[in-house]
Ligand SMILES: Nc1ncnc2c1ncn2[C@@H]1O[C@H](COP(=O)(O)OP(=O)(O)O)[C@@H](O)[C@H]1O
């Protein structure tokens with residue numbers, strides 16, 4: 307490892323949030339999580355600072371948009387004394403969610419990277435603008451510090467062709483560089499290291515990454531076998547503002563009416579929970595469903611059936627499942643979501659205690675009843691995975 311004492315800032319722009327983590331070598335110094343909340347009847351962004359000892363502190367300020375998050379993060383890190391002239395940044399890592407061979411590997415950002423990003427703008431409207439904004443802000447805020455883009459697909463590279471291809475003519479696949487690249491790879495890559503580290507590895511596992519974007523990945527012997535996202539994160543599960551998989555004919559019809567770029571935007575940004583129930587926030591959907599709001603209940607049920615159904619599909623493909631893992635913000639925090647999914651999977655030997663909360667200081671929780679196969683809640687750490695990969699990238703270049 308060449309980055310043992312290097313100070314890296316990791317930026318993870320999600321579709322609804324921005325996460326910054328500061329590392330020295332492989333040790334996290336602190337992290338900042340900017341997330342949207344409804345406060346005083348207004349949508350605004352708040353920020354939580356988490357220190358190396360795990361203690362959390364809400365920053366006493368709110369913001370109207372994530373555009374300013376980078377500069378605010380720098381100011382917070384300087385105020386807290388985490389970076390200064392004597393302790394400068396050595397590099398900035400930016401998570402990139404984008405299709406194609408180029409973005410299934412990690413790169414130091416150069417002109418080619420910026421051109422490749424331009425090409426995937428249309429197909430990844432939820433993430434590529436955040437990545438471009440992140441690179442621009444990184445260069446402006448920390449002039450001269452190298453920026454790297456860290457692939458969100460690389461960890462999902464699968465050995466077998468069973469899950470990676472589309473049934474399309476070869477010339478079309480080659481012309482458009484198509485493949486089931488998958489996404490949330492930084493999270494799954496972290497899980498592939500973390501699960502054995504915690505001594506929890508089973509032969510056939512399904513990891514559910516449920517956040518603003520939702521996906522499920524099956525691991526056989528700790529390696530990825532099947533994943534629900536495909537060419538882009540639109541494939542697979544319905545998410546807060548995404549359709550998930552729908553009849554492809556609808557995509558073509560929308561393309562004809564709106565043009566391809568607007569059609570893809572509509573399916574990514576104006577669909578999902580938001581379209582069905584008027585909110586992209588799972589907490590509001592749950593509250594609505596509990597108050598018998600029919601649209602919220604329909605959206606919730608479609609969401610839950612989608613996740614449970616995908617787990618069932620992977621069980622059939624693998625010939626059973628030995629353990630289920632929940633991660634990412636909804637997976638880690640939401641008791642109702644976990645309970646609703648698992649209550650559909652009793653026939654496969656899973657029964658959940660209905661009140662288990664994750665205590666992050668303990669590393670993980672097992673929410674399974676005594677007579678159930680394990681149901682783990684394990685916090686993800688996409689930044690830790692990106693840091694490890696940055697070390698490998700620097701070693702390769704050395
Ligand atoms: N306690 C909670 N229960 C259910 N959902 C939650 C809770 N807290 C946050 N969320 C949801 O988590 C989502 C954000 O997840 P996150 O993984 O941070 O998203 P992303 O990385 O895609 O931006 C939001 O859509 C929000 O509705």
Ligand SMILES: CC(=O)OP(=O)(O)O
Nearest residue numbers: 320321489490519539
């Ligand atoms: C790939 C993806 O959907 O990421 P996120 O859930 O962070 O938006």
Ligand SMILES: [Mg+2]
Nearest residue numbers: 320321517518
């Ligand atoms: Mg995310």
